[in-house]
Amino acid sequence: MEATQASIVTVGSIVRDPVSAVLLSTHVSEVAKIMVEQNVGSVVVIRDYEPLGIITERDILERIVLANKNIKEIVAQEIMTAPLLTVDSNRSVEEALSIMHKNRLRRLVVVKGAKLVGIVTERRLLLARGSLG
Numbered sequence: 001m002e003a004t005q006a007s008i009v010t011v012g013s014i015v016r017d018p019v020s021a022v023l024l025s026t027h028v029s030e031v032a033k034i035m036v037e038q039n040v041g042s043v044v045v046i047r048d049y050e051p052l053g054i055i056t057e058r059d060i061l062e063r064i065v066l067a068n069k070n071i072k073e074i075v076a077q078e079i080m081t082a083p084l085l086t087v088d089s090n091r092s093v094e095e096a097l098s099i100m101h102k103n104r105l106r107r108l109v110v111v112k113g114a115k116l117v118g119i120v121t122e123r124r125l126l127l128a129r130g131s132l133g
Contacts, residue, residue, distance in 0.1 A: 011096045012089030014128045015110045015118030021046045022055075024077040028064055031055055031076055042107055044116060045080045051109045051116045053080030086111045087120075093128050096120060 020043040022031055031043055035057065045053040055076060063079040064071050086109045087096045096108055100122055110117045 009093045009128050010089065011087050011091050011093060011108075011110050011120055011125075012112070012117060014093070014124055015089065015120055016124065017118035019044055019109075019116060019119045021051075021116065022076050023047070024052065024075065024080075026076045027072060028055075028060060028074045028076065028079060029071045032060055032071065042119070043076075044084075044109055044119065045076045045082075046116060049116055050114050051084050051086060051111060053077075053082035053084050054107065054109060055080050056107070084109055088112065089117045093125050097122070097125050097129070100125070 020034055020038050020040045022034065022043050022045055024045055024047060026045075034043060035041065042054055042056040044051045045055060053076075059079050059081060060071075063069070064074060085099065085103055085105065087099055089110050089112045100106070100108055106122045108120050110120055
């Protein structure tokens with residue numbers, strides 16, 4: 001039996017929205033505050049709703065804390081991971097997982113065209129696929 005288009009779970013249907021986003025010029029101290037207040041492990045760096053990069057907890061630890069830099073003097077653009085790998089909201093969960101595994105990522109930014117739609121984690125994708133209980 002062939003899978004119908006309606007039975008395919010798209011990334012857009014399970015995306016975390018709204019996504020935590022900051023501007024290129026946001027100080028990392030503010031980025032950290034947003035992550036704590038919103039209980040998220042990453043923020044997307046944007047310009048005009050276009051995602052340009054991502055900052056994770058690990059980025060802050062490695063690029064600020066372990067590098068002994070002042071968190072109040074560094075802005076998002078200086079520590080974000082870029083270029084950003086994204087997935088279109090109409091792609092399947094399987095396609096998104098394939099991109100993640102190929103690129104050794106745990107999060108993917110979801111877009112529709114060039115506009116930010118949300119974010120998905122590997123865990124969320126696996127739950128949607130039914131691989132985790």
